[in-house]
Amino acid sequence: MDESPLRCLLIARQGPEDREEVIQDHLLELAELARSCGFQVLSRRSLKRPQIAPKTFYGSGQLEALADEATRQGVRHLICDDELSGSQVNAIEKLTGLICLDRTGLILSIFEQRAQTREAKAQVELARCEYELPRLKGAWTHLERQGGGVGLRGGPGETQIEVDRRMIRTRISQLKRELTHLEQVRETQRKGRPKGLPRVALVGYTNAGKTSLLKALTGEGEPRDLLFATLDTTTRKAWLGQDFNPETGEGALEPKHCLVADTVGFIRKLPHQLVAAFRSTLGEVRTADALLVVADAAHPDLEDHLKVVGATLREIGCEPEGVEAQPRLLVLNQVDRLHRPQKLELKKRHPGAVQSCAVQGVGLDEIRLWLRELIPGPAKPRELEAWELPDTVPAP
Ligand SMILES: Nc1nc2c(ncn2[C@@H]2O[C@H](COP(=O)(O)OP(=O)(O)OP(=O)(O)O)[C@@H](O)[C@H]2O)c(=O)[nH]1
Numbered sequence: 001m002d003e004s005p006l007r008c009l010l011i012a013r014q015g016p017e018d019r020e021e022v023i024q025d026h027l028l029e030l031a032e033l034a035r036s037c038g039f040q041v042l043s044r045r046s047l048k049r050p051q052i053a054p055k056t057f058y059g060s061g062q063l064e065a066l067a068d069e070a071t072r073q074g075v076r077h078l079i080c081d082d083e084l085s086g087s088q089v090n091a092i093e094k095l096t097g098l099i100c101l102d103r104t105g106l107i108l109s110i111f112e113q114r115a116q117t118r119e120a121k122a123q124v125e126l127a128r129c130e131y132e133l134p135r136l137k138g139a140w141t142h143l144e145r146q147g148g149g150v151g152l153r154g155g156p157g158e159t160q161i162e163v164d165r166r167m168i169r170t171r172i173s174q175l176k177r178e179l180t181h182l183e184q185v186r187e188t189q190r191k192g193r194p195k196g197l198p199r200v201a202l203v204g205y206t207n208a209g210k211t212s213l214l215k216a217l218t219g220e221g222e223p224r225d226l227l228f229a230t231l232d233t234t235t236r237k238a239w240l241g242q243d244f245n246p247e248t249g250e251g252a253l254e255p256k257h258c259l260v261a262d263t264v265g266f267i268r269k270l271p272h273q274l275v276a277a278f279r280s281t282l283g284e285v286r287t288a289d290a291l292l293v294v295a296d297a298a299h300p301d302l303e304d305h306l307k308v309v310g311a312t313l314r315e316i317g318c319e320p321e322g323v324e325a326q327p328r329l330l331v332l333n334q335v336d337r338l339h340r341p342q343k344l345e346l347k348k349r350h351p352g353a354v355q356s357c358a359v360q361g362v363g364l365d366e367i368r369l370w371l372r373e374l375i376p377g378p379a380k381p382r383e384l385e386a387w388e389l390p391d392t393v394p395a396p
């Protein structure tokens with residue numbers, strides 16, 4: 001069997017309002033996603049297009065040139081950063097002779113590869129069905145035909161596409177029922193966990209170091225340099241140190257513990273079908289007593305990553321302030337990859353954050369101290385950082 005990775009070309013549309021650096025950043029992230037899915041990326045290209053071509057999105061001229069390049073390089077896959085309709089994917093495939101994937105389709109493929117547990121598999125399949133449903137028309141126009149005979153395809157006059165839609169809708173209902181059941185199982189497990197132990201969730205952008213922190217705090221977890229290495233929520237017990245001050249003799253003697261949950265990472269434009277399907281897994285985040293928001297401090301797009309995390313947390317129902325708000329600690333991880341002036345500058349920008357290095361155990365004491373002092377209990381008043389606030393619409 002040919003073990004060589006699948007070669008691909010990456011493209012993104014650059015509209016008149018898009019800055020070249022931003023598009024290049026997005027292409028770089030798309031390349032990481034492609035790599036995480038097992039592809040070998042041969043080149044990345046931004047295609048300048050003031051307007052979207054309705055049929056092929058990128059326009060036939062540029063696509064034909066790409067197809068020639070792909071033939072020369074022995075590439076069979078074209079991965080697009082933009083979300084395309086089913087008929088656009090079809091038109092691109094027909095024009096270029098390449099297999100075309102859009103960003104959402106690529107992320108779904110990664111999730112499909114990673115899903116291990118029954119719950120993760122059902123969540124990913126639900127997201128896949130929701131993604132495919134509106135795309136069926138594009139995919140099946142050539143097969144659309146009237147089905148004859150009563151009872152054969154659910155009734156006289158039902159077209160192939162209607163049959164397919166009906167089948168997908170039935171599957172969606174089955175999956176939703178299964179997930180509701182699994183959510184109840186999860187709820188029972190949650191109730192069965194040791195009483196009195198606070199629950200803390202690790203959340204953040206994918207590949208920031210959440211699993212590495214789980215490992216540093218609890219001794220368990222398998223970090224990997226891949227986007228979306230973790231799909232399933234894993235909960236482990238962490239020792240937080242003793243609350244006893246030998247000088248004053250105050251505090252409890254017994255050591256304190258908490259439960260730490262590792263969760264699926266976030267990403268820019270995380271397909272909404274996945275956010276919806278992972279609602280129950282992300283319930284661990286919503287119901288946690290506190291959040292450790294982990295970010296890769298050495299990533300050039302750190303601030304954008306934080307904004308994505310802030311917005312995704314709001315999307316899943318975690319507000320940064322108000323009666324329901326959970327205490328949050330920003331953990332700026334991977335600071336071993338920064339120089340001292342960069343760390344100082346970071347301290348100025350995020351004074352309330354802990355700077356950590358999960359692999360060397362730096363910052364863990366500070367995290368443990370915060371956990372000991374702050375949980376359980378309501379969030380203490382604090383000044384919110386810009387990434388936690390909804391984007392303010394500029395005044396007209
Ligand atoms: N240099 C350095 N590397 C780190 C640090 N923390 C994590 N890493 C590396 O970053 C990569 C991703 O780490 P993970 O802990 O798997 O990240 P994650 O946030 O769980 O990622 P997903 O589960 O894919 O969302 C791994 O290769 C880690 O070894 C750190 O503090 N310093």
Ligand SMILES: [Mg+2]
Binds near residue numbers: 211212229230262
């Ligand atoms: Mg992980």
